[in-house]
Amino acid sequence: MHDRSTHIRRVKYTAFGLRIASELTLPELIPAKQGVGEDVVIRQADLSAWRDQLEQTNFVMQGERFMFLIPGTAIYAIRGGQEIEVSMLPGADPDTVRLFVLGTCMGVLLLQKRILPIHGSAVAIGGRAYAFVGESGTGKSTLAAAFRQAGYQMISDDVIAINVTASAAIVYPAYPQQKLGLESLLQLEGLRENRHVRQRKHVLSLTDDNPVRAQYRDLRRIAGEFNKYAVPAADKFYNDPLPLGGVFELVSDSPNRELMREGESVAVTEQPLNKLECLHTLLQHTYRRVIIPRLGLGEWYFDTAARMAPKVEGWRLLRDSSFFTASEVVQRVLELIHKEEKSYGSH
Incomplete structure (x- = not known):
């Protein structure tokens, strides 16, 4: 897989006892020192290939990935307690996108981490x-x-x-x-x-x-x-x-x-x-x-x-x-x- 970290800036935060590196700006969270490592990465991704299937069901399990769709907002994928992928839909409200990142996505990720x-x-x-x-x-x-x-x-x-x-x-x-x-x-x-x-x-x-x-x-x-x-x-x-x-x-x-x-x-x-x-x-x-x-x-x-x-x-x-x-x-x-x-x- 191509490593995007060399040209995509990630901001470091802390929440739920985790060190989070995010491509999305999350103003609700407490900033962390940039030099520290990370437990979780939040990245933007293209998950549009799953849209038709997700529109027919509440969510999809694909290996370690739990995927769900919020109509008009984004497709989300949470993997292995380590990664959250966000595929924003056209015209999505950024506040609503973050609402589900910090809510349902973090809830699933904590469960994957056995928390x-x-x-x-x-x-x-x-x-x-x-x-x-x-x-x-x-x-x-x-x-x-x-x-x-x-x-x-x-x-x-x-x-x-x-x-x-x-x-x-x-x-x-x-x-x-x-x-x-x-x-x-x-x-x-x-x-x-x-x-x-x-x-x-x-x-x-x-x-x-x-x-x-x-x-x-x-x-x-x-x-x-x-x-x-x-x-x-x-x-x-x-x-x-x-x-x-x-x-x-x-x-x-x-x-x-x-x-x-x-x-x-x-x-x-x-x-x-x-x-x-x-x-x-x-x-x-x-x-x-x-x-x-x-x-x-x-x-x-x-x-x-x-x-x-x-x-x-x-x-x-x-x-x-x-x-x-x-x-x-x-x-x-x-x-x-x-x-x-x-x-x-x-x-």
Whole structure:
């Protein structure tokens, strides 16, 4: 094969614990030093010969290559956990092209590398990573933004890369950007203006020093997403691997059902997950999980999740969906983590 590297410039980035050399400009990612090696190469290629076949099916497996087509955007091929090829279609929007490179392509590539991608957001708290998963619309990104506003650092939004070793589950940071709806941005701004402050350790602290971005007109709308915007998060981004401390599954509960804790009505309450429930939650919220059998990774996938479940604590958080509960959820999460830390210390 002809080596194009002698005349095609590649920019170096880091994301998901990987060193990435890309022919496509990826402004969302953190630049890396040009002298370092690379784990992944992203290159432009002509994959038009596969277009007719891909239009008849969702994807094509060709040896180590997983290929798929996004109509009007690009044909993508991911090979061996080492290479992403992008064949842009005429008139494609570059933002949309990158959206699938950093989403589905990276999810497939992580699976090929035997790194488990979980669909959710992750935040650094007390030297550990905590993952927030749930169905679409349950507030994963909004909660991560509320944590950032409270002074905590985000690790990932949308795809959480987890390497499960014999002794731990390690979360690799993604890149410093969030996807937030306009309603969430407005609610978070209102939350900041209310100056909610808690003085106790490990409990929410929202101050004027942590403003949510107010210049909505300067934010880029995410292609294909209704009223969602790309929000930079470089000021509160944690860019080192961390052990996974716990998983919180967010559930929007019916406002007609009264949420109770210790006999009192509350906006959010929790249910601890046993190991089997934690395993089910991890399997349910794996990123692009329908692809896994076609990659021949079904056995590895289940075994990895089964080894991971006993290593982390799990909770299901039920929140009243009739009003904005981000600050209450943040506070309850921190209380649960602090309680867990005290429990560890007593053993």
